[in-house]
Amino acid sequence: MAKKIKNIFVQGPISPEFIGESIAHHSKKTGIGGHSIFLGQVRADKKEGNQEVEAIEYSSYLEMALEKAHEIREQTFEKYDLSCMHIHHSMGRVEKGEICLFVFTSSKHREPAINACNELVERIKKEIPIWGKEILSNKETNWKTNS
Amino acid sequence: MDKQKIKIRAFGLIAEKMETDDFDLEGLHDTDGVRMALLGKFPSLEKIDFAIAVDKELIDKNTSLKSGAEVALLPPFSGG
Numbered sequence: 001m002a003k004k005i006k007n008i009f010v011q012g013p014i015s016p017e018f019i020g021e022s023i024a025h026h027s028k029k030t031g032i033g034g035h036s037i038f039l040g041q042v043r044a045d046k047k048e049g050n051q052e053v054e055a056i057e058y059s060s061y062l063e064m065a066l067e068k069a070h071e072i073r074e075q076t077f078e079k080y081d082l083s084c085m086h087i088h089h090s091m092g093r094v095e096k097g098e099i100c101l102f103v104f105t106s107s108k109h110r111e112p113a114i115n116a117c118n119e120l121v122e123r124i125k126k127e128i129p130i131w132g133k134e135i136l137s138n139k140e141t142n143w144k145t146n147s
Numbered sequence: 148m149d150k151q152k153i154k155i156r157a158f159g160l161i162a163e164k165m166e167t168d169d170f171d172l173e174g175l176h177d178t179d180g181v182r183m184a185l186l187g188k189f190p191s192l193e194k195i196d197f198a199i200a201v202d203k204e205l206i207d208k209n210t211s212l213k214s215g216a217e218v219a220l221l222p223p224f225s226g227g
C-alpha cells in the first residue's frame with residue numbers, strides 16, 4: 001500500500017515548544033534507545049555595505065518538494081534501521097535566531113539514528129526544491145546559496 | 148494549427164527576474180524549445196543558472212513535451 005505523503009512544511013519558524021513536545025511524544029515508544037536531532041537556525045550573516053541578514057523568507061515548489069521529501073523518507077527508512085523519522089521545514093518568514101529546519105530520527109541504537117539524521121539534512125538541502133530569500137537590515141534582498 | 152500548450156512555473160530568482168511565476172506557452176514540443184523561447188522573452192535569464200523539471204521530475208537533457216506538461220524553472224535549491 002502506498003504510504004500517505006506527509007506535509008513537511010510549517011508556516012513561519014519552528015517553535016522550541018513544538019520540538020520539546022515532539023521529543024515527549026516518543027516516551028511511550030520504549031523500543032527506542034537513541035534519538036538524533038538536527039536544528040537549522042537562521043544565521044545573521046554579515047553582508048557587504050555593513051548589512052546583516054535579518055530574516056529568511058522561504059518558498060518552495062510545493063508539489064515537487066513533498067514528492068521528493070516522501071522519496072527521501074522512504075529511501076532512508078529502507079537504508080537505516082529506524083523507529084521514527086520526522087522532517088519539518090519552515091515556509092514564509094523566519095527571523096534570525098529562529099529555527100527553520102527540524103530533523104528528528106530515532107532508533108534502537110544511536111548509530112542508525114545519527115547517520116540517517118546527517119544524511120537527511122544533506123539530502124534535504126540538496127534535493128528538495130526550496131529557496132531562501134535573505135532579507136537584509138536595509139530591506140534589500142539576496143537569494144541564499146547553499147554551500 | 149500547432150496550439151500545444153505548455154504550463155511554465157518559475158521559482159526564486161527566476162520568478163523575480165521574469166516578474167511572473169505562472170503562465171502558458173504555445174507551440175513548443177521540447178525543453179530546448181522552451182529554454183530558447185524563454186531566453187528570447189526574458190534576456191536577463193541568460194546569466195542565471197537554473198534546472199528544469201518536467202511534471203516534477205528533474206531532467207538533464209532535451210525532453211519532449213506533451214500538451215499540458217508543466218515545465219518548472221528551478222534556480223539552485225537553498226533550503227535549510
